[in-house]
Amino acid sequence: MAHIALVGAMQEELAAVLACMPDAHCETVAGRDFWLGHWHGHEVVAVLSRIGKVAAASTATVLLERFSVQRVLFTGVAGGLARSMKVGDVVVATDLLQHDMNASPLFPQYEVPLTGRAFFATDPRMTQALVESAHAVLGQVRHAHEASPFLSLQSIQNFGLQHVQVHQGLVLSGDQFVASAAESRRLQQALPQALAVEMEGAALAQVCHDYGVPLAVLRTISDRADDDAHTDFTKFIQEVASRYSAAIVAEFLQRFT
Numbered sequence: 574m575a576h577i578a579l580v581g582a583m584q585e586e587l588a589a590v591l592a593c594m595p596d597a598h599c600e601t602v603a604g605r606d607f608w609l610g611h612w613h614g615h616e617v618v619a620v621l622s623r624i625g626k627v628a629a630a631s632t633a634t635v636l637l638e639r640f641s642v643q644r645v646l647f648t649g650v651a652g653g654l655a656r657s658m659k660v661g662d663v664v665v666a667t668d669l670l671q672h673d674m675n676a677s678p679l680f681p682q683y684e685v686p687l688t689g690r691a692f693f694a695t696d697p698r699m700t701q702a703l704v705e706s707a708h709a710v711l712g713q714v715r716h717a718h719e720a721s722p723f724l725s726l727q728s729i730q731n732f733g734l735q736h737v738q739v740h741q742g743l744v745l746s747g748d749q750f751v752a753s754a755a756e757s758r759r760l761q762q763a764l765p766q767a768l769a770v771e772m773e774g775a776a777l778a779q780v781c782h783d784y785g786v787p788l789a790v791l792r793t794i795s796d797r798a799d800d801d802a803h804t805d806f807t808k809f810i811q812e813v814a815s816r817y818s819a820a821i822v823a824e825f826l827q828r829f830t
């Protein structure tokens with residue numbers, strides 16, 4: 574089985590993953606704890622990336638150089654940009670772009686200098702399996718008349734998760750927590766096809782591209798990247814996001830061979 578890295582940006586999320594890997598042992602490199610174990614027959618390395626593009630890029634580099642992982646799966650939360658993206662929805666990235674990359678006039682805006690590209694694609698096979706896994710899990714949330722195995726009925730009602738959806742498309746990354754309607758609008762106008770914004774995915778995509786290693790990125794929408802983003806984000810992480818993504822990853826590992 575492929576040696577797969579599970580990377581998350583949040584402590585709560587890593588805790589949910591480690592609960593499913595009772596045999597995991599820890600190796601510390603570059604100040605990060607890399608947890609090596611097994612889950613659904615896969616050899617897994619689970620790690621907290623920390624937050625931001627540099628943190629994500631150095632985590633990815635250690636995973637590829639020291640642990641020779643053959644695939645990378647990133648999970649976390651994102652702010653919704655497109656109107657259709659509601660809190661509790663899930664987005665699976667088909668490609669990622671660094672919205673704060675701008676070396677113009679030397680290179681076109683957004684292009685990563687000397688790579689000739691602004692958009693970094695995720696792996697189609699992993700992405701497809703992730704979309705199917707997300708549909709399976711969100712289907713359970715939508716039809717929950719009592720607590721689902723991973724979410725209380727109260728959380729489902731509090732966050733209005735009865736109509737959650739799975740989306741696929743462009744995800745933006747930058748070293749900025751987008752927390753104003755004005756900034757969110759600016760991004761939507763500049764990149765109308767963007768579904769969501771976060772702080773790590775495109776950095777991982779660039780490193781995985783350099784190494785030729787397949788990547789998939791799953792994000793749960795925790796806020797609308799507007800003036801309420803900060804409050805919504807904190808509450809959502811505590812009550813929902815970590816359990817949600819652990820359930821989707823479990824489903825993914827069962828399906829993906």
Ligand code: ADE
Nearest residue numbers: 650651652750751771798
């Ligand atoms: N991750 C979750 N919400 C976000 C936001 N509003 N901006 C950037 N990253 C996020």
